Amino acid sequence: MPPLLRSIADGVIRIDLQFHGRPQVIAAYLLYDGREAALVETGPTSTMEKLLEGVQAAGVPLEALRHLIVTHIHLDHAGASGALIQRLPWARVYVHPVGAPHLVDPSRLLASAARIYGDLLKPLWGEVIPVPADRLAVVSDGERLTVAGHTLIAFDTPGHARHHHAFLDETTGLLFTGDIAGVRLPGIRYVRPPTPPPELDLEAWSNSIARLRALKASGLCLTHFDVHREDIEWHWEDLERRLWEWGHQIREMMAENLEEAEMVKRLRERADEELRAAGADPEFYDVAVSYESVVAGYLRYWRKRAAATASGMRG
Numbered sequence: 536m537p538p539l540l541r542s543i544a545d546g547v548i549r550i551d552l553q554f555h556g557r558p559q560v561i562a563a564y565l566l567y568d569g570r571e572a573a574l575v576e577t578g579p580t581s582t583m584e585k586l587l588e589g590v591q592a593a594g595v596p597l598e599a600l601r602h603l604i605v606t607h608i609h610l611d612h613a614g615a616s617g618a619l620i621q622r623l624p625w626a627r628v629y630v631h632p633v634g635a636p637h638l639v640d641p642s643r644l645l646a647s648a649a650r651i652y653g654d655l656l657k658p659l660w661g662e663v664i665p666v667p668a669d670r671l672a673v674v675s676d677g678e679r680l681t682v683a684g685h686t687l688i689a690f691d692t693p694g695h696a697r698h699h700h701a702f703l704d705e706t707t708g709l710l711f712t713g714d715i716a717g718v719r720l721p722g723i724r725y726v727r728p729p730t731p732p733p734e735l736d737l738e739a740w741s742n743s744i745a746r747l748r749a750l751k752a753s754g755l756c757l758t759h760f761d762v763h764r765e766d767i768e769w770h771w772e773d774l775e776r777r778l779w780e781w782g783h784q785i786r787e788m789m790a791e792n793l794e795e796a797e798m799v800k801r802l803r804e805r806a807d808e809e810l811r812a813a814g815a816d817p818e819f820y821d822v823a824v825s826y827e828s829v830v831a832g833y834l835r836y837w838r839k840r841a842a843a844t845a846s847g848m849r850g
């Protein structure tokens with residue numbers, strides 16, 4: 536098993552949440568200055584004990600953990616935030632304005648997740664507990680958070696979800712990317728676009744990539760998974776190219792009136808072959824974001840676009 540903790544910069548530690556015993560699927564990043572600590576990402580409730588084990592193994596007393604910063608409210612990034620506030624009532628959760636109401640009342644978020652996961656929702660992600668409104672800090676675009684000896688700047692970065700921030704750590708130059716920089720395993724030259732429904736927006740995603748590329752970060756800290764520093768320009772290009780390529784492939788299959796299951800099968804065949812050629816185990820990428828959710832996201836996006844065009848022509 537690869538290690539639970541890895542120091543990636545001065546005062547920045549990556550914790551491997553070992554999602555259902557799997558290494559290198561979900562990361563959280565711990566910032567600590569010897570006085571107070573912050574987390575970027577909480578992970579889901581199902582990995583909360585592993586998260587807290589990691590925090591303490593890093594030498595951080597739980598009383599010092601005061602800031603829980605989430606890139607967006609999907610369950611693999613922020614699912615544990617309410618359960619953590621129960622354990623650490625002195626902490627605050629920092630969230631995008633669009634995501635904030637769904638942490639206070641997760642019912643719609645859970646209904647949407649239940650459509651994807653069905654009966655597996657709770658076994659996979661654990662209990663989702665509301666965050667009391669007075670424990671929330673709503674973060675706006677461009678805001679600077681001075682936490683745990685670091686200054687993080689929030690960047691509103693829609694595309695994967697409308698409630699998404701990336702955070703640039705001015706202190707180290709590292710960029711915490713949530714899902715907007717895609718999914719990539721350490722050492723593998725392949726970036727998968729995680730494109731789940733319902734808020735995928737390809738144009739917005741391209742704009743977010745352009746905005747973040749211009750920052751010239753020293754490293755991309757992906758939630759899925761780890762920090763990538765050697766080939767950042769290549770990383771952004773590979774992600775954006777595949778984001779659109781897959782989009783066009785899905786749109787062509789829609790024009791052929793293929794069943795959704797057939798689309799998943801064809802995308803999987805092609806993409807798994809590319810992954811094997813890149814030296815990766817396709818299953819690892821599938822745990823982070825499945826082809827089913829990728830296809831469902833694109834279908835919803837193209838149908839919304841078509842409906843908007845049709846109503847524009849009428850209107």
Ligand SMILES: [Zn+2]
Nearest residue numbers: 607609695714
């Ligand atoms: Zn996400």
